[in-house]
Amino acid sequence: MNKNLILYASILVFGLAAPFIFPAFKVQLSILCVLIILAVTWNIQGGEMGYNSFGNILFYGLGMYLCASVQVGMFFPLAEWTESGGEKTFVHTPTQFFQGMAAGLVVAAVVPTIVAGLIGYSILGLRGHYFAICTLGLGVAAGEISGGIEIIGAGQGFTTPPFPNVGGLEARGEFFYFCSFFALVLAFITVRAIYSTRFKLILNAIRDNEDKAEAMGIETMKYKIIGWMVSAFFCGLAGGIMGGLVGYIDSTDVAFDGREMGVFMVLMAILGGKGTLWGPVIGATVFHIFKEGFWTFFLGWQYVALGVLIVVIVIYFPEGIMGWLREKYPERFGEVVDEADRKAQVELK
C-alpha cells in the first residue's frame, strides 16, 4: 500500500511538472490526457461489463458542442456567432472566457450523463455485437444529424472562442493541459474508487454471465446504466476540453468522429489490456506515441498504417500488454502459481 502511495504521488508530481519539463509538447500531453480519460472510461463498459461500445463518441461530441455553445451563448447570440464563422465579431474578455469555460464544462459533463441515463434503458438491453453495431450507428447518426443543424454551424463547423490575450500561446497550452490533467486525475480516482467496491464485482458478473447475475438477484440494468453514466460524464468532460483545445468543431471530423476517436478508445483499451485498471492508461500512452510517430514519419500514409495497426493489435494482441505481462509474470499479479499444475496445462494445450 505504501509503495502504491509513493507511485501515485510521483506520477502526480510528474504530471504537474510535465508542461514545464517538455514545454514543446504541451498540446500533445493534453491530447494524451484526453485519450487516457476516454480509454479508462471505455474500459468500464468494454472491459469490466463486457459491453463493447462504439458509441461513447456520442457523449464526447455532445460535450464538445455543449461546452462551446454555452461558452458562446452565455454572452453573445449563438446563431450570429456561428454565422460569422471564424471572424471575430464578438470577443470574449478573459473573465467571460473563463466563466464560460467553467459553466460549459459543467454542462458538457452533466448533460451527456443525463442523456446516457435516458437512452441507457433502451440501448443496454441489447447484447453482444448488436450493442456494438447499435452504438456505432448512434455515434454516426449523431454526427450526420449535427452536421445538418444550422445553429451549431452545420457543415461549415463551429469556431470555439479563441483564448483571451493573457500570456499568449504558453498560457493557452498550460491552461488546457491543466484542465485535461485534472479531469484525468478526477476520472482515474473515480474509476479506482469504483473498482474497489462491490460495483466492480457486479460489472464483472454481468460480463461473465448476465443471466446468472440476474438470477442471483442483481438488478443488472440499474448497474449497467450507472456504469454507462459514469463513462458519459467523463467523455463529455473530455470532449468539452478537447473542443477548446482544438479550437474548431466539425460534426463528423472532430466531434462525432466515430471512425477515429470512437475506434481509438476501443483500441487503446484493448492494446493496454481490457478489464484492468492500468491497462487503458498504458495502452493510451503507447498508442499515442505510435500515432504521433506515424503522423511524423509516414505523413500521408498515417491512416493506412493505422488500419494495419488495428488489424495487428486485434489479431495478435487481443489480451493487450497487461494480459501479456500477466501471462508472463503471474506472481506479480497476486496469482498463486502451482508449477505442477502449470506444466499439466501446457501439456494439455
Next chain:
Amino acid sequence: MDFMVFQYPMITIQACLDGILLGVLFALIAYGMALQWGVMNIINIAQGDLVILGGYIAYFMYLYGIHPAWGVIVSPIIMYFVGVGIYKLVINKVVDRDLFISILATFGISILFMQLMNFAFGADVVLANSGYGTTFLFDSNVVLPNSKIFSAVVSIVFAICLVIYMKKSKLGRAIRATAQNARAAKILGVDTEKVYAATFGINAALCGVAGALISITFTIHPYMGLPYTIRSFMIVIVAGLGNLPGVAMSGMGLGVFEEFADYILGTEFRIGSVFLLLVLILVYRRFKLSRKREYLK
C-alpha cells in the same frame, strides 16, 4: 410538407420507384452479408468498402474507354480474388473468435481500404457514365434513368444465379452444410477452410457487382463505404439470416424509406436517418423480445 404524399402523387411515385430500384441493390449487398454472417459468423464492417472498391474498378474501365457495364463481369472476378486474399491474410485468424474481434478487425480493414482508395483514386465524387438515357413516365412527371432499371435487372439476375448455384453445385452444398454445422461438415470431409475462403470470395464478388452498378447509377467516393455496411446489416437483422425473400423485401423497403427521408427531411439528413433507423429497429426489437424475457442474440 406533411401531406406531400397526397398533394404531389407524382413525387410519391417517383420516390417509390427510385427506392425500389435502389433497394434491389441494397438487397444484393445484404445477401452477401447474410452469407458470410451465416456461414462464418462474421460481421464484416468492410462490406461497404468492398462495394466502393468494386465501383472503382468499373469506373476505371470507363476511364479507359470500355463501357462501364462490362464492369459487372470484370469487377466480381477481381473482387473474388481480393476477397480470398483478405480471408487468407486476416479473416481466417478471427473466424473462431468472438464476434466483437471480427467487428474490430474488419473495422481496421475498412479504414485501410478507405485510405488506400483515397490515395489511389483521389477524394473526388465520381460516376461512370453509361449513356443509357432516361425513361419518362406519366407525361414525363416521373423520370427514371435507364441505368437504374439496368442495375436492378442485373442484380436480380445475379441473385437468382447465386441462389441456383447455392442449391445445385457441390460448393454450394458444402457452404450450406458448413453454415448448419461446421464441425459435422468437417467430419464428413468438407474442407471448411476452403469453404470459408470461397464464401468470403463470393461475398466480395457480390459487392463487386453491386459496386459496379452503383458507379453507373449513383456516385462513388472513397469514404462512402460505412453507410452501405450499416444498410446491409440492417436489412439482415430485419429479414433474419437465410431468409431470401425477406432480404429482398426489406432491401426495397429501406430504399423507399431513404428516398422519402431524402424528400421530406432534406438530403443532408439522408445518411443520418439511415443510422437512426438502425438504432430504432434494434431498440424496437429489444423491447418486443424483452416482453418474452428474451434478448437479441
